[in-house]
Amino acid sequence: EVQLVESGGGLVQPGGSLRLSCAASGFTFSSYAMSWVRQAPGKGLEWVSAISGSGGSTYYADSVKGRFTISRDNSKNTLYLQMNSLRAEDTAVYYCAKAVSLRYSSGWYYYFDYWGQGTLVTVSS
Amino acid sequence: DIQMTQSPSTLSASVGDRVTITCRASQSISSWLAWYQQKPGKAPKLLIYKASSLESGVPSRFSGSGSGTEFTLTISSLQPDDFATYYCQQYNSYTWTFGQGTKVEIK
Numbered sequence: 142e143v144q145l146v147e148s149g150g151g152l153v154q155p156g157g158s159l160r161l162s163c164a165a166s167g168f169t170f171s172s173y174a175m176s177w178v179r180q181a182p183g184k185g186l187e188w189v190s191a192i193s194g195s196g197g198s199t200y201y202a203d204s205v206k207g208r209f210t211i212s213r214d215n216s217k218n219t220l221y222l223q224m225n226s227l228r229a230e231d232t233a234v235y236y237c238a239k240a241v242s243l244r245y246s247s248g249w250y251y252y253f254d255y256w257g258q259g260t261l262v263t264v265s266s
Numbered sequence: 267d268i269q270m271t272q273s274p275s276t277l278s279a280s281v282g283d284r285v286t287i288t289c290r291a292s293q294s295i296s297s298w299l300a301w302y303q304q305k306p307g308k309a310p311k312l313l314i315y316k317a318s319s320l321e322s323g324v325p326s327r328f329s330g331s332g333s334g335t336e337f338t339l340t341i342s343s344l345q346p347d348d349f350a351t352y353y354c355q356q357y358n359s360y361t362w363t364f365g366q367g368t369k370v371e372i373k
Contacts, residue, residue, distance in 0.1 A: 236310070252312070
């Protein structure tokens with residue numbers, strides 16, 4: 142059974158830092174790209190960042206580029222999100238998600254098949 | 267950036283109703299669209315991928331269609347467990363964008 146368990150959320154002051162973790166089990170972690178998606182209170186879903194299975198390629202939404210860093214430790218089956226220079230608008234539940242890839246004629250298609258339960262990050266003074 | 271627009275934002279329906287939610291992309295995304303269901307306080311759940319492929323374990327009353335810029339999610343006969351918020355999601359060149367969501371409420 143696939144399980145994704147996030148941790149590391151909490152209350153942080155504006156300008157502060159926080160590192161989220163996502164412990165994965167039930168699948169070959171290194172074979173799959175992973176992603177972080179967030180949801181501000183009462184709002185919709187926003188993709189934040191993604192990383193390839195090897196960790197060699199990373200991708201970011203414009204809203205977090207230069208402030209957040211995604212990484213993974215395949216020996217520990219764990220995904221991370223280092224969040225620096227946090228702002229009030231970063232307040233959200235952060236979900237990690239496993240990405241499935243489908244090959245097509247000119248590339249790959251990715252979607253998210255399993256999600257963790259989320260961890261709440263609150264940025265406030 | 268590709269924008270995704272869902273309609274309606276809220277939908278009131280009764281058990282047994284046929285329900286259709288529309289998602290429009292600001293440019294063509296071929297069939298690279300997924301649909302998710304989210305209940306309050308829970309993580310999103312994948313329903314449909316590649317516009318019309320039903321995820322394993324998802325009831326067959328859910329179906330997806332469309333390509334290019336216009337897509338639909340249909341629930342053929344609404345069940346009590348289906349009252350939730352539904353999101354479409356596009357994929358393009360290692361970026362993903364969600365629609366704003368459609369809340370399906372009890373009429």
